Each structure stands twice: as structure tokens, then as C-alpha cells.
Amino acid sequence: MVRVLGAVTVVALAAGLVAGLGLAPREATQGNVQRIMYLHVPSVWVAYLAFAVVFVASIAYLAKRAEAADQLAHASAEVGVLFTGLTIATGSIWGKPTWGTWWTWDARLTSVSILFVMYLGYLLLRGMIEDRERGARYAAVLGIVAAFNIPLVHFSVTWWRTLHQPPSLMKPGPGTMPPVIVATLLVNFVAFSLLYAYFVAKRVRLLRREAEATS
Amino acid sequence: MNRHRKFIVGGAVIACALAYMIYAGVTQSAVYFVTPGELRAAPVPGKAYRLGGMVVPGSLRWEPRTLDLSFTLSDGTATVPIRHKGTPPDLFGEGRGAVVEGSWVADGYFRATLIMAKHSEEYKAPHDASAAGYKELIKTLRGDGR
Numbered sequence: 001m002v003r004v005l006g007a008v009t010v011v012a013l014a015a016g017l018v019a020g021l022g023l024a025p026r027e028a029t030q031g032n033v034q035r036i037m038y039l040h041v042p043s044v045w046v047a048y049l050a051f052a053v054v055f056v057a058s059i060a061y062l063a064k065r066a067e068a069a070d071q072l073a074h075a076s077a078e079v080g081v082l083f084t085g086l087t088i089a090t091g092s093i094w095g096k097p098t099w100g101t102w103w104t105w106d107a108r109l110t111s112v113s114i115l116f117v118m119y120l121g122y123l124l125l126r127g128m129i130e131d132r133e134r135g136a137r138y139a140a141v142l143g144i145v146a147a148f149n150i151p152l153v154h155f156s157v158t159w160w161r162t163l164h165q166p167p168s169l170m171k172p173g174p175g176t177m178p179p180v181i182v183a184t185l186l187v188n189f190v191a192f193s194l195l196y197a198y199f200v201a202k203r204v205r206l207l208r209r210e211a212e213a214t215s
Numbered sequence: 216m217n218r219h220r221k222f223i224v225g226g227a228v229i230a231c232a233l234a235y236m237i238y239a240g241v242t243q244s245a246v247y248f249v250t251p252g253e254l255r256a257a258p259v260p261g262k263a264y265r266l267g268g269m270v271v272p273g274s275l276r277w278e279p280r281t282l283d284l285s286f287t288l289s290d291g292t293a294t295v296p297i298r299h300k301g302t303p304p305d306l307f308g309e310g311r312g313a314v315v316e317g318s319w320v321a322d323g324y325f326r327a328t329l330i331m332a333k334h335s336e337e338y339k340a341p342h343d344a345s346a347a348g349y350k351e352l353i354k355t356l357r358g359d360g361r
Contacts, residue, residue, distance in 0.1 A: 025340040030306065034338065099331045100304025104314075106247045114236050121229040128222050161247045161267065163314050165336040176337040 002201045009198045012191035016042075016184075024184040033097050038184055040090040041169070042192035043083045044112075048150050050080030050196060051119065058143035061136060067211065068204075070136040073143050075203035077122050079196055084116045099163060107156040108164035115149040122146060132211075248314050252293040260321040266295060267314040267333065275309050284330070288313065299327040306332035 020038035027034035057073035060066065091109075092102045103109065122142050129135030157166045168176045175182065248267035268288035275286040284299040286309075297315055307313055312333035317326045 028339040028341050029334065030338075037338075098304065098306050098334060100307065101329065101331050104331065110236060114233065117229070117232050117236065121225075121233075124225050124229065128218070128225055130218060163247065163331055163333055165334055168336040168338065176335075178338070178340045180340060181338050 002198070002205070005194065005198050005201060009191065009194040012187070012194050016188040016191040019184040019187045024181055025178075027181075030098055033094065036090050036094040038188045040087060040094060041185060042188040043087040043090060044153075045189055046192045046196045047080050047083040047087055047115075048154070049193065050076045050083060050200075051115075051147055051150055053200075054080065054119075054122075054143045055147035058140035061140045062144075067136075068208075070140070071204050071207040071211070072200070073140065074126060074207060075200045077119055077126075077143065078203060079199045081116065081119045081123060082199075083192075083196070084112065084119065088112060088116065104163050106162040106164055107160035108153070108162050111149065111153045111156045115146075115153055118142075118146045118149060250290040250293075251288050251295040252290050254295055254319065254325075255293045258319040260319050263316070263318055264325075265314060265316050266297075266325060266327075267312070268295070270307070270309050270311055270313050272309040277303075288315070288325075296324045297327050298324050299330055301330070303330045304332045306334050308332075 016038065020035055024035065024038065026032055053076040054073045057069045057076065061069040061073060091112075095104075096102050122139060125142060126135055126139045129138060154167070156162065157164050169182070169185065177185075248265040251266065251268050254264060254266055266288060268290045271287040271289045271294060275284075277284050282300050282302065284301065284303060285297065287294045287296050289295075297317075299315070299317075307330060312335070314331045314333050315325070315327035316329040316331075320326050
């Protein structure tokens with residue numbers, strides 16, 4: 001089952017790569033550097049998704065005290081941190097040639113840094129408490145609290161003056177991108193979401209085995 | 216005991232990092248840049264500002280040999296003349312958004328130390344709008360593109 005998911009993910013990622021490099025046009029203003037968007041935006045989408053899953057799984061854990069919910073939250077947070085890191089890295093690489101700087105402390109970049117550090121802290125917290133039940137409980141509380149960063153990151157560009165441009169997708173009003181760019185983004189959204197599911201499935205299985213081995 | 220200490224040290228590190236980021240965020244990013252109108256209202260010579268606006272068409276002067284760059288930033292109501300020494304980023308240009316870091320000089324201009332281009336959320340295909348992306352990319356890889 002997980003193996004099939006892995007194979008589908010590879011195919012989807014390959015399709016995303018072909019779409020991003022071949023199907024999508026060279027953007028009129030930015031040129032080829034705009035193609036980083038096909039990694040950058042799906043990465044942050046997966047980060048949002050991952051931390052939303054942490055939020056739901058944490059509530060489920062506190063309500064039911066099911067170990068499976070805790071393992072899901074743990075795995076999802078790890079993958080979310082990875083993709084937040086990828087978002088920051090690709091954004092920085094995109095920022096240098098277009099904005100003229102690798103980094104600036106505007107509201108978007110600051111809020112995404114806070115998001116990154118909070119979930120790093122979440123993983124650190126998990127690693128520090130040896131008592132499993134207590135650790136899971138503390139982590140669940142932090143997993144719920146930290147989720148309030150997600151809307152902060154997403155709306156930072158509309159709430160404050162920033163260097164980062166406002167969103168082109170997931171916003172009200174008419175689209176600001178031609179259909180071919182939207183389609184390419186969608187292919188990569190699907191591919192990255194599959195990759196997320198694959199990583200989480202693998203990690204949850206490993207966590208379950210670990211729990212079985214130590215109990 | 217040891218576990219507790221790790222917990223406290225780790226927590227303190229996270230708390231400090233967060234406090235710093237929120238501090239930096241609120242003091243600098245809440246008003247990430249001032250507009251030409253806001254700067255004109257109360258300019259303090261020598262104080263570091265981040266100034267954002269549109270590059271007024273026709274105002275851009277660029278001397279490649281001396282790297283002297285000058286232009287005017289506008290927010291529609293007020294304008295500020297900017298001087299800079301260096302190379303602007305690719306997306307910088309007349310009629311586009313820009314954010315500059317620097318300070319107000321009492322002589323009546325803004326000396327910028329960093330020029331950043333602010334681009335819009337619009338993405339456009341090239342004029343022919345066909346899927347010429349692949350060919351374009353190959354051309355770039357060969358080195359005869361832009």
C-alpha cells in the first residue's frame with residue numbers, strides 16, 4: 001500500500017517537473033527564475049497541510065488519548081518542518097535575483113520564521129520528555145497553539161506592508177495568473193501532497209514499530 | 216534533575232528566539248517601510264529608514280561607469296529623490312514598485328544603501344502565449360537566451 005503510494009508519488013513528481021520546466025511558459029516579467037514558484041508554493045501548501053493535520057491530530061489525542069493520533073501528529077510535524085525549510089530556502093533563492101536580497105525582515109518572512117521555529121520547538125519538546133504519555137500531552141497542547149501561526153503567515157501580506165507580493169491563489173477576486181501557470185501549480189500541488197502522504201505514512205509506521213519495540 | 220535542566224535550557228532558547236523574532240517583527244516589520252508621504256511629513260536626517268513606493272517613469276538615471284543610480288519614488292501624493300551607488304536588481308525599473316534602505320540626507324535627498332524590487336502578484340505568459348517554455352529554456356541552457 002505504502003509502496004504503491006510511493007510509486008504514484010514518483011510519477012506525479014516527474015509530471016510536476018515536466019510541467020514546471022516544459023509546459024509552463026517563461027514568465028513575461030521575471031523570466032525563467034519564476035519557475036521556482038512551482039517548488040516554493042507547493043512546499044508552503046504542504047507545510048500548511050502538515051501543521052493543520054498536527055492541529056487536528058492533537059485535538060484527537062487530547063480527546064481520545066489514542067496513541068495513533070499522537071504518532072500522526074509527530075510524523076506530520078516532522079514533515080511540516082522539512083517543507084517549511086524548503087519554502088524558506090526556495091524563497092530565498094527566488095528572492096535574490098528578483099527582489100535583490102536573500103532575506104529581509106518583512107511580515108511574511110518574519111511570520112514564516114516564527115512558524116518554523118515554533119515547530120522546531122515542538123519537535124524539541126517531544127524529544128526532551130522521556131515519559132511518553134506526558135510528552136504526548138504537552139506536544140498536543142503546543143500542536144494546537146502553534147497552529148494559529150498558519151493564518152498569520154498566509155494573511156501577513158494583506159495585513160501589513162511587505163516586500164513579499166500578495167497571494168495569487170487562495171484569495172478572493174479575479175485570478176492573476178494564466179490558466180497554464182495555475183494548471184502547472186495544481187500538478188505540483190498534487191505531487192507534493194502525495195509526497196507528504198508518503199513521508200507521513202512511512203514515519204507513522206516507524207513510530208508504531210518503535211513504540212511496539214520499547215513497550 | 217538533568218532532564219529538568221535540559222527542559223529549562225531548551226525552553227529558554229526557544230522563548231528567547233521567539234521573543235527576539237516577535238520584537239524584530241513588531242518594531243521593524245509591522246511598518247516594514249514608510250511611504251514618501253510619511254517620510255516627507257517628518258524626515259529625520261541620518262535616521263535609518265526603509266522607504267517604499269513606485270519608481271516614477273522618466274526619473275531613472277543610471278551611470279554604468281560610476282554605478283551612480285538616481286530615481287524618484289512616489290506614493291501618488293509625495294515624491295522622494297533617491298541616490299544610490301551600485302547595481303539594481305533585475306526586476307527594478309520605472310513604473311514598478313521598489314523598497315529602499317538608507318537614510319535621509321539634509322541636502323534634500325535619500326541616500327539608499329540597498330535597493331529591493333517589489334513585484335506584483337501577477338504572472339503573465341509571454342506575448343505569443345503558446346507553450347514555448349521548453350524551447351525557451353533549452354535556448355537559455357545553451358547560453359544564447361537572456
